[in-house]
Amino acid sequence: MLFRRSPHALEKLSKELRQLMLDTTYIAGSAHIGGALSVLDIIVALYNSPDLNFEKDHFILSAGHLCLAHYAVLSKIHHISEKQLQTFTQLGSIFQGHESTDVPGVEFSSGSLGQGLSFAAGLALGDKDSHVVCVTSDGEHNEGQIWEALMFANKYHLGNIINVVDYNGIQIDGKTEDIMPLGELAAKYLRFGWTVTTVDGHDFTSLLKTIKQAKNSTIYPACIIAKTTFGKGISYMENNSEYHHIKNLSDKLYQLGLEELS
């Protein structure tokens, strides 16, 4: 809603934001870059959706370590300079290493996984005139609290909540199917009383369409399982859990990343 761009223009914007995130990671010296590159297109699509208005609706990033993607989007909306964004993780910066309400547009500080969906559910119950969009990660579904929140949203018929799962198949120590298999996640959501749609998490046309459908699900809470690529856009990071969190990206890898994104 804030960008109101065509899917084609969003792809261009997404590429620009990836460069910004890579620059920020390089300058700041560390970031959870792999997941942030994975979730970026989801966040870009949500903020561009004509069906949502985050002046009134709510955006909750439950997987707080993905904050760099959210910060990059918010920096465009709130006209925050690249230089300021690049204070990321420095002492005194509003851009904390995990999602923080110090940043304009952030409504919930997060970092410990599994908490955001409960918060989103409480907010959806307390503010029924708005929609609450929560972004979780697939690895985050290891947390029991997620499943508590799913039952709660079903019990209270929270048709105004949308949970978008950034499903990239990677968590800190490796593949989610090795660490803790999620099984048939869509079927589990259905059994918990949610509507669920699986979508390509890097296809803006599909994402925007799915967001519209999810918003129109006014009786049931809605889940969007967005299939994404961990480290999207930078070949050496893609599907490589070593890039969950990186420190001191070398000049060589930084340049290689920039070339791939340009």
Add this chain to the structure above:
Amino acid sequence: MSHISHNQASIRQSFGDTIYELGSIMPDLYVVSMDLRESMRLTRFANKFRSRFIECGVSENNAAGVAAGLAKAGKTVFLASFACFSPGVNWGTIRESICYNNANVKIVGGYAGLMAGVLGATHQMLEDISLVRALPNMEVFSPVDATETAKIVKAIARTKSPAYLRIVAPETPLVFPPHLSFTIGKSNVLKKGRDITIIGHGPILTSAFTINKPSLEIINCSSIKPLDEKTILASIKKTGRCIVIEDHQKNGGLGEAVASAILSSEVKCKFAHLAVDNHFGQSGKDYHQLYSHYHIGQKNLENAIKKIL
């Protein structure tokens, strides 16, 4: 107020009655429950204010998150369970979703301390004060009796910050004068004296009221955080002796907070701390029996007084 009343009343009933009363005058007051509505005396509220009584079932982490989300939507939220579950189970969610996000949630921990009696070690929460005291943005309260409970509930319902209220299950003696007011961050001297300053929180403090000699100055430290260092230190400066008594672990309890305040000041005194010393509890007939067993009973206080003189 110089002697103990023979009247007893229930702190948790006072909590439930006060919440019910506030429900009528505060349209944004919500209660989030974790399948312990009757144990927390919330049935009347639940029946009258159905849409504002949110039942989460036995899911303390989700409940804490839901409470924080409701607070974000502008509600004043009381999150009520047993202390062993909240903050006992959901401390990480309280830390992040409530305290770090500075959510207007009042966590009410029931059945606290050895007063949980027959329920045994799992339910006798002796570490709650320690857990919540450590959290930035959090205020911590532990009422001495049913009268003060009503006053504290009303006071914290008007603030916007996270708070923890520790309450107990059995009926306990009434010592808080009805005309006296409760102020956040203030401790009341409930009995003036010369020889020893007795400081405590919760109904265990009432054991000091039955002792007539020596002359005890009894401070009801129901506002554990913020701590009224001024009142505490002024009394200790006068008496030169301090005994802190609490139905809680020594580690992280009020005694450590008072000791830190004393050591950081110019005041010199003799000091004793009566609390559970690195043990879990167990089932017992009643709290009197358990207090004796864990050396925080009436006799133990009398002995500590003799020793410190």
